[in-house]
Structure formats: C-alpha cells, structure tokens
C-alpha cells in the first residue's frame with residue numbers, strides 16, 4: 292500500500308538509470324525513451340556536460356536565496372533574453388509558477404482582469420494557471436476559480452474577436468496545444484491574434500512550457516509564427532530534468548515587477564542555474580536547432596508512410612520533435628503494448644499518442660522506434676483485429 296496520494300495513474304515500472312535516449316529498469320531491460328519525462332530531458336538522460344556542471348556546483352554552493360546576487364542567473368538571463376530579443380527574466384521552479392508570474396505581471400501592468408484563453412489548453416495546476424486552463428475537468432471540485440478567464444475555441448479567430456471587450460487585458464495561448472491533443476495553431480489564426488492585440492492593446496502571453504527550449508526546432512515555437520509575445524513562460528526542458536522555470540517579459544514591465552511585487556525562495560538557485568545554463572548553451576545553437584527540424588521531418592515522413600498500412604491512423608500532427616499520432620481508437624492499450632516492446636511514449640487525450648523524444652537522438656534510434664511502433668500496431672490492429 293503506497294503512502295503517496297493517488298494523484299497519478301502510475302505504472303509499476305521503476306527505472307533505475309538512464310543514459311541518452313535509453314532508460315533501464317530493475318531487471319536491466321532497456322527502453323527507448325520517446326517521452327523524455329514529458330518534454331523535459333531534451334538532451335537525453337544524464338548528459339555528461341550537465342552531470343559535470345551539476346557535480347561541480349553540488350560541491351561548491353547550492354542555495355543562498357534571492358537576497359543575494361547569483362551571477363549564474365545573470366548569465367542564463369543573458370542567453371534567454373538574446374533569444375527573446377529584449378526582455379527581463381524571472382526564475383521560478385515549474386511551468387505553473389511561470390504562468391502564475393505571467394498572469395500576475397499582465398494583470399498588474401494592464402490593470403484589466405478579463406483574460407482570454409483557449410478551450411483544451413493546459414497551463415498548470417495552481418489557481419491562476421488552473422483558471423487559465425480551458426478544461427472543466429481540471430477545475431472540477433475546487434470551487435471558485437480565479438475570476439476573469441473565458442475560453443474560446445482554438446484556431447477560431449472570429450470567436451476570439453467576439454470575446455474581446457473593454458475589460459480584456461491579455462490573451463494566453465500555446466503555439467501547439469500539448470496536453471490538449473498536440474493541436475497545431477495555424478498561421479492565419481496567429482496573424483489575426485497579433486493584429487487584435489495591437490488594435491485592442493492586449494498583452495500576449497505565449498506558454499512555451501512544453502514547446503520551448505528547442506522542442507519544435509527553434510528555441511521558442513512562436514519564432515515560427517507571426518506572433519510577437521509580450522511574455523513567454525518556460526519550464527520542462529529548461530533544466531533537462533532539474534526543476535526550473537522562467538518567465539520572460541519585455542523590458543517595459545520592469546516597473547510593474549518592481550521590488551517586492553513577486554518572489555520565490557528557490558527560484559533561480561545555483562543548482563537549477565547550472566543545469567539550465569549548460570542545457571541552454573547546447574540547445575541554443577542554430578546547427579543543433581536545424582538538426583531537430585530535420586529529425587522531426589524524418590520521423591514525420593516515416594509515420595506518414597505508416598498510414599497506408601494502418602488506416603487506423605487518422606492524422607500525424609506537430610512540429611519538430613513534438614508529434615501526435617491520432618488514431619480512430621483509444622490509445623491506452625497501445626501505450627502498454629509499446630512499453631512491453633521497449634518504447635516509452637505518452638498520450639494527449641484518449642486517441643492521441645504523443646512522441647517527445649530527446650532532441651539529440653540519432654536517426655538509428657528513430658528507426659528503432661518506428662520498427663517497434665510498426666510491430667505493436669501490427670499486433671494490435673492486424674493480429675488482434677482491433678479496428
């Protein structure tokens with residue numbers, strides 16, 4: 292009997308160690324990890340450079356609080372701001388905290404409290420981020436949400452236009468809705484959003500918690516769209532497994548988040564900063580990011596080819612190495628079957644398999660995953676006659 296709250300539907304498997312794209316269980320069975328701890332270990336498990344940076348850091352200093360200067364915060368902020376082209380950074384410990392910071396900043400700066408979010412979005416589990424999340428199942432049982440959020444269908448510009456009123460302060464969105472089913476926003480929609488933000492002087496918050504840090508083949512996914520966000524939020528891949536989050540906002544917000552306006556005891560501590568600095572240093576490289584796009588295309592092509600043999604595949608969606616395979620069947624049992632065959636994948640809703648492999652995986656590992664997927668699909672759809 293576990294002494295943990297049963298908030299997760301955990302599998303019994305207990306991984307003992309990991310190296311690169313592989314994880315190993317107690318019997319030393321090898322698993323190809325196409326989930327990366329849900330878009331976290333973007334450079335694979337135990338990347339030697341990050342291990343080295345953390346080991347050195349562990350032996351020198353861990354934590355002093357934000358009452359003192361931490362140079363590593365400045366160095367990392369410098370890298371992040373260069374990618375964002377103007378801005379200031381607030382460090383925290385998770386995606387939901389980054390979004391809380393963004394919501395507080397946008398509320399305080401705009402003085403307006405109606406924020407528009409999208410149906411099927413996911414922004415986190417604390418009260419602000421939960422209210423921003425356009426899924427009633429996330430709100431159920433918790434009473435009144437933080438007021439002011441309304442939700443419109445994603446990729447529906449007219450619905451968004453109709454929702455804006457004189458109290459609207461901001462729009463928050465994901466460039467690709469991750470938890471919502473790997474739903475890719477279209478560029479006309481984004482162009483319309485940008486125009487509406489300009490016209491109505493709305494702040495634009497882009498939640499890059501899942502799509503950011505190279506996942507889609509650019510440092511931030513919005514770079515491949517006409518969006519020009521005022522605020523972005525990061526976490527997941529930022530520390531390659533070490534918990535760290537960040538909110539980056541334009542410099543114009545400096546007086547809004549003035550001394551005492553927001554804070555975090557742990558945010559930006561030495562360990563988090565050394566892991567994140569090393570991670571960003573490796574990912575924020577044009578050749579590396581280009582390789583993510585190329586590997587993504589390779590994986591997409593291989594999956595699209597499978598549609599001929601498996602008409603149960605209704606769509607392959609995503610960008611870079613964030614991929615959704617939508618089936619005309621629930622995927623839960625397939626996830627188990629893939630795991631039995633040594634491949635770890637995730638889901639995004641009932642009918643979508645979600646692939647989020649490490650960004651530095653090899654083509655050979657992509658081929659290996661494809662052959663496991665084919666084998667499992669053949670067994671599931673052809674041999675066991677599931678249609």
Ligand SMILES: Cc1ncc(COP(=O)(O)O)c(C=O)c1O
Pocket residue numbers: 385386387388390413414415416465469470498499500501502526527
């Ligand atoms: C887009 C997005 N925003 C926010 C979050 C919440 O992040 P965390 O679980 O680190 O609080 C997630 C987590 O899945 C996410 O995908």
